[in-house]
Amino acid sequence: MNKRILIFITVFSLINLVFIPLLSLYGLRVCPVLAIPGFIFGCIYSGLYIFFVNVLNLVLIYGIYLNSKKSNHVVTWLTKNRFVVYVGVYLIATAAALLFLQKLLHMNHLSEQSRAPEILGIASLLLGILQAYGLNWALYNVHFDFEMSVLSSFRRLWVFHIGRVMLPLIVAITVILHFLLSQSISFNEGRTAPLGSHDSMIEQSSYVVLFIFIWLAITFFFHFLSESDQVNKVQTHLKHLNHLEFKFRSTLNHTWGLWAALIDQLNSFSKALGERTRLLKSFSRFVTAGVAEQALHKELKVTTGTMRELTVIMSDIRNFTSMSELLTPDQVVLLLNEYFSAMLEVIAESQVSVDKFIGDGILAYVDPNEGEISDPIAENRLGVDTALAMIEKLKELNIKLKLLELPEIKIGIGIYRGPLIIGFIGSEAKLQHTIIGGTVNRAARLESLCKELGVSIVISGHVWHSLDESKKLFFSSFGKQVVKGVSGPLEVFGGPN
Numbered sequence: 001m002n003k004r005i006l007i008f009i010t011v012f013s014l015i016n017l018v019f020i021p022l023l024s025l026y027g028l029r030v031c032p033v034l035a036i037p038g039f040i041f042g043c044i045y046s047g048l049y050i051f052f053v054n055v056l057n058l059v060l061i062y063g064i065y066l067n068s069k070k071s072n073h074v075v076t077w078l079t080k081n082r083f084v085v086y087v088g089v090y091l092i093a094t095a096a097a098l099l100f101l102q103k104l105l106h107m108n109h110l111s112e113q114s115r116a117p118e119i120l121g122i123a124s125l126l127l128g129i130l131q132a133y134g135l136n137w138a139l140y141n142v143h144f145d146f147e148m149s150v151l152s153s154f155r156r157l158w159v160f161h162i163g164r165v166m167l168p169l170i171v172a173i174t175v176i177l178h179f180l181l182s183q184s185i186s187f188n189e190g191r192t193a194p195l196g197s198h199d200s201m202i203e204q205s206s207y208v209v210l211f212i213f214i215w216l217a218i219t220f221f222f223h224f225l226s227e228s229d230q231v232n233k234v235q236t237h238l239k240h241l242n243h244l245e246f247k248f249r250s251t252l253n254h255t256w257g258l259w260a261a262l263i264d265q266l267n268s269f270s271k272a273l274g275e276r277t278r279l280l281k282s283f284s285r286f287v288t289a290g291v292a293e294q295a296l297h298k299e300l301k302v303t304t305g306t307m308r309e310l311t312v313i314m315s316d317i318r319n320f321t322s323m324s325e326l327l328t329p330d331q332v333v334l335l336l337n338e339y340f341s342a343m344l345e346v347i348a349e350s351q352v353s354v355d356k357f358i359g360d361g362i363l364a365y366v367d368p369n370e371g372e373i374s375d376p377i378a379e380n381r382l383g384v385d386t387a388l389a390m391i392e393k394l395k396e397l398n399i400k401l402k403l404l405e406l407p408e409i410k411i412g413i414g415i416y417r418g419p420l421i422i423g424f425i426g427s428e429a430k431l432q433h434t435i436i437g438g439t440v441n442r443a444a445r446l447e448s449l450c451k452e453l454g455v456s457i458v459i460s461g462h463v464w465h466s467l468d469e470s471k472k473l474f475f476s477s478f479g480k481q482v483v484k485g486v487s488g489p490l491e492v493f494g495g496p497n
Contacts, residue, residue: 161257246274305423412450461491
């Protein structure tokens with residue numbers, strides 16, 4: 001059985017054993033009828049009441065624990081309505097004890113006008129509260145089905161949280177005042193037989209008061225153990241959030257008041273973060289991550305285009321048109337998907353943003369982090385490193401394409417740096433984030449030179465001069481080339497050698 005349940009049963013059993021003589025003392029001091037048969041009678045009667053309570057409690061605890069192992073109609077009903085059953089245990093035990101008391105009083109020819117119902121009500125209240133607080137902690141790891149809707153809603157109110165803290169204290173003060181006041185009235189009216197000296201009466205009364213304080217301490221101890229469980233639940237949820245596990249949800253079982261409200265808000269927060277992450281991830285498939293973040297934080301407008309100097313990368317599959325004519329539509333789609341997946345895997349590892357797919361081509365650009373100052377040399381080097389990584393990745397891809405019975409492919413990549421316009425193009429109804437301008441055209445023209453020069457990558461002279469000496473060795477100079485659509489020849493370098 002659950003370790004917590006065993007601890008609770010042990011503590012609760014000890015309290016019940018101590019409760020037997022103290023309950024007898026309580027009755028002797030406040031009830032004129034119970035004072036006549038004496039202390040031993042009170043202990044026997046109190047023990048009988050405690051026996052009834054504990055038998056019913058064992059059935060209740062075992063039934064609730066059983067629900068975590070198997071299910072049937074009786075156990076399911078028991079767990080769904082466990083708080084009603086808590087109260088029912090003490091009502092049944094109190095009723096049984098009262099009926100038995102009436103029988104004993106009648107057999108001993110004593111008056112039946114006793115204050116036993118009042119005393120047993122106080123006993124049931126004390127034990128019931130202790131049991132409720134203790135079981136709430138002991139059964140924390142036992143799954144419960146959905147509780148009664150009205151009670152569940154009430155338990156989530158903040159006033160319930162305050163009441164949960166104040167209830168034991170209020171009950172303890174009330175019981176002590178009731179005992180002292182009732183004892184004083186009975187003693188002054190001569191309705192109870194004095195047990196020993198006045199000092200003995202004070203000593204015995206102090207036992208009852210001391211027990212109430214011990215009961216209060218144990219009840220609060222179980223309460224604060226339950227509070228620590230709630231703290232751990234919140235900490236666990238925050239750890240999942242810290243690890244970006246937004247699908248995690250905390251259960252509302254065994255929660256109350258402010259804790260229920262807090263955990264409910266944490267669940268809503270996780271849901272909102274998960275939706276935001278999915279939106280950002282999905283949106284980033286169509287635009288850059290930076291644009292996706294911008295779209296999430298402020299409204300996008302047509303007039304958000306700006307002039308910037310960027311390093312542009314343009315890649316294309318050689319002879320793709322003639323190749324695709326020999327393939328089925330499904331094979332064409334499969335080949336493109338494999339190609340784009342492989343290339344995007346390389347691009348995603350760097351600080352390069354994909355602008356768009358143009359048929360079988362990829363238009364990308366080196367995009368520095370937001371707030372960073374543009375570094376042309378570093379960005380040119382990153383663009384070339386990305387292009388070289390794409391060529392290496394293509395070798396792995398061609399091995400996979402061969403296994404898929406698809407033709408080997410070759411690509412050309414052009415890299416050029418210059419001024420361009422980056423922003424949103426379109427209308428209020430539909431916008432597209434893209435780059436346009438002469439720099440994009442020059443990158444595309446350099447890519448078209450790859451086949452003519454017999455190389456995989458063609459870069460402009462400005463980009464080549466940005467490279468360190470080791471990377472320059474990858475490329476050979478092809479002098480100044482006349483490029484269609486560009487006024488004046490461009491110095492170009494091709495490779496890798």
